[in-house]
Amino acid sequence: MRFQFLGDHLGLDLAATVSWRETRPVDLLAEPADLREWLTLAGLRPLGAVTADSLAAAVDVREAVYGAAYACVAGRPVGSADLALLNDFAGREPMRPVVVRAGVMTWSGGVEQALATVARETCRLVGTPEHARVRRCEGAPCTRLFLDNSRAGGRRWCDKRACGSRVNAAAYRERRAARGERAEPGLS
Known part of the structure; x- marks a missing residue:
């Protein structure tokens, strides 16, 4: 849309x-x-x-x-x-x-x-x-x-499904890379 x-x-x-x-x-x-x-x-x-x-x-x-x-x-x-x-x-x-x-x-x-x-x-x-x-x-x-x-005033993203998901996926990839793990197929 x-x-x-x-x-x-x-x-x-x-x-x-x-x-x-x-x-x-x-x-x-x-x-x-x-x-x-x-x-x-x-x-x-x-x-x-x-x-x-x-x-x-x-x-x-x-x-x-x-x-x-x-x-x-x-x-x-x-x-x-x-x-x-x-x-x-x-x-x-x-x-x-x-x-x-x-x-x-x-x-x-x-x-x-x-x-x-x-x-x-x-x-x-x-x-x-x-x-x-x-x-x-x-x-x-x-x-x-x-x-x-x-209620807590802690909203971080305009849309949790779009921007929030993108940020969380990037953080996940960084954590895996820091541990020396390979990315799972489809998560890059």
């Missing part, structure tokens, strides 16, 4: 639409149709057209989200430009929740309202003690950020 929602937070999932930021960046929001797909999968199906201008705005919001969240991970102050952009979008009209029936809700609004909703959620994350639970995946070269909602 092209878009993965592993961040446990709407804003962090938007930030993850650039894969491998530090080694070989891949922008998954290359076309307006990509943004429509992401918003739909995120549960924010926008009404109206998704234009090149709305894609550019989404990329600006995404980069501000990443900058603010990464500052939280690094223990640095959030950049003033990122805060200004997030606060600007958060001050706009968000999407409206619409209850379809008990247990089923959708959202109503256009792309700008969807981006305002993402910005508001990010402001709630960065502006509360919850910001201390933002983590960066330890599975190099992954650069995904996520919200650690584990």
